[in-house]
Amino acid sequence: MAMNNKICVQQQDFDLASEYHNLTINNPDDGAVVTFVGLVRDFNQDGKITGLFLEHYPAMTIKALTSIVQQAREKWTLGRITIIHRVGQLNPTDQIVFVGVTSQHRQAAYQANEFIMDYLKTRAPFWKKETSKQGDSWVEAKQTDREKADRWQ
Numbered sequence: 001m002a003m004n005n006k007i008c009v010q011q012q013d014f015d016l017a018s019e020y021h022n023l024t025i026n027n028p029d030d031g032a033v034v035t036f037v038g039l040v041r042d043f044n045q046d047g048k049i050t051g052l053f054l055e056h057y058p059a060m061t062i063k064a065l066t067s068i069v070q071q072a073r074e075k076w077t078l079g080r081i082t083i084i085h086r087v088g089q090l091n092p093t094d095q096i097v098f099v100g101v102t103s104q105h106r107q108a109a110y111q112a113n114e115f116i117m118d119y120l121k122t123r124a125p126f127w128k129k130e131t132s133k134q135g136d137s138w139v140e141a142k143q144t145d146r147e148k149a150d151r152w153q
Helices: 016-024 058-075 106-123 143-150
Strands: 005-010 032-039 051-056 081-086 088-090 095-103 126-132 135-139
Touching: 005 058, 016 032, 016 081, 016 095, 032 106, 051 058, 058 081, 058 106, 081 106, 095 106, 106 143
Parallel strands: 005 081
Antiparallel strands: 032 095, 051 088, 051 126, 081 095, 126 135
8 A cells, every 4th residue: 555655754844734634635434643743852861952963865764664664554454654754954843753644443543653653763764963062963762762662573
């Protein structure tokens, strides 16, 4: 059901209402829509940050995101799936990621959305560099994120 997947890695922002509309238009089979939007925070464990820069290798990233969607479809019966992940320079409060999942029932949509986010945090090849008054530093995956992703295996 590749036509029911939308995977984008882009610099430009996205419109939440448009993405919701795309998940629901002409989709009478699905009774549940779960969406998640991640925002850039202005802090990390070490203090305040002023920006975040994301790099990626496009072919590797799309392949990894496609694999994550396929794994979600193997675990749950799903309708439409949208993943939008932004790259480039982002500032606090900017939208960084959108995950939208539809299914016939809410439990599958909730779980699949959470699964996709957990896997995006730990298995998608994005390199993140935070900017603060102390300078720039690369962000590593957190142990808590790895533990959340591991529970789906």
